[in-house]
Amino acid sequence: MKKLEIQLKDNSYTIIIEDGLLSHLCFYLEQVYSNKKIFILTDDIVKNLYLDKVINELKKKYEVDYVVVPNGENSKSIMTYTKVCEEFLNKGIRRNDLLLALGGGVIGDLCGFIAGTIYRGIPYVNVPTTLLSQMDSSIGGKTGIDFADRKNILGVFKQPIMVCIDPKTLDTLNDREMNNGMGELIKHGAIGNRALLMKLKDKPKIDETIIYESLSVKKKVVEKDEFDLKERMTLNFGHTFGHAIELKYGYKHGEAVAIGMLMAVRMGMDLKITDSSCYPELKQILQIYHLPIEEYDYREYLKDTVLDKKNIAGIVHFIFLTHLGECKIYPITESQIKERFYECDN
DSSP states (O other), X not given: OEEEEEOOSSOOEEEEEOTTGGGGHHHHHTTTOOSSEEEEEEEHHHIIIXXXXXXXXXXXXXXXXXEEEOSSGGGSXXXXXXXXXXXXXXXXXXXXXXXXXXXXXXXXXXXXXXXXXXXXXXXXXXXXXXXXXHHTTXXXXXXXXXXXXXXXXXXXXXXXXXXXXXXXXXXXXXXXXXXXXHHHHHHHHHHHOHHHHHHGGGOOOOOHHHHHHHHHHXXXXXXXXXXXXSGGXXXXXXXXXHHHHHHHHOOOHHHHHHHXXXXXXXXXXXXXXXXXXXXXXXXXXXXXXXXXXXXXXXXXXXXXXXXXXXXXXTEEEEEEEXXXXXXXXXXXXXXXXXXXXXXXXX
């Protein structure tokens, strides 16, 4: 068992990483939740895999009810949000009851957004069951839904009261979904842990230790910058371009981040920020996990960055590697982007 303590000003919480954790979930929930009712949000795939097991465990101590949504990104919508809120209210959810997210990143984002807005905020626990959700949305409290063809554009910061990760849930993932999560794990190594990145070249089993090492990178920056105003921006490495690629071509999130990382490395090299050795090394590691390495010209996607939620008052904060395991935040104004990268092509 591994444990990470996320120390924030007002919302500290624990991440438990333990094989077989789902079988004794009550033991951990009792440490943070003393009321009687738990409402689970899950999707139709995870329902068939884990819902009965979790309900049978929780019923030892709690009254349990649940709502199921369709698997996939389409469930991160206003329509699904309102439907789920209505179902929970009809089931009698109250302000001090507990929401539990059981599933991948879509479920974590949607459940956290509901927890942050229903009754102006109720407690929730995140139980991520995919590698992507364990790497990406398990730390930091970013929640949200997609809107107007933009990813995660509506959302709130809502910290869970606990995160419970059972690496055994990864055994049910297919190869593509597992590699999808590797996109975010590789990103953590690229921006903050070169030793972890080099370890991934040997394709180690993704176990408690690897998950702990990866999340330790995210823990450090989230603790410094809970609300994504400075240091936490480094976690967006690969995302500025990746989000545009994801929406345009329908890649899975970790796949799009893989492409976005390579695009960011190319741009960083052109700006003389990124060491040129980063590109072939990172590309090699992505290939090991069968992640896409298509060559998209970053210049063609710079206009999309103006619409991205990382655009703050006309400034886009790009994240560039300096060397593998190290990165920096590089702010560029809209006018500088136009002048330097595409106005001259007209």
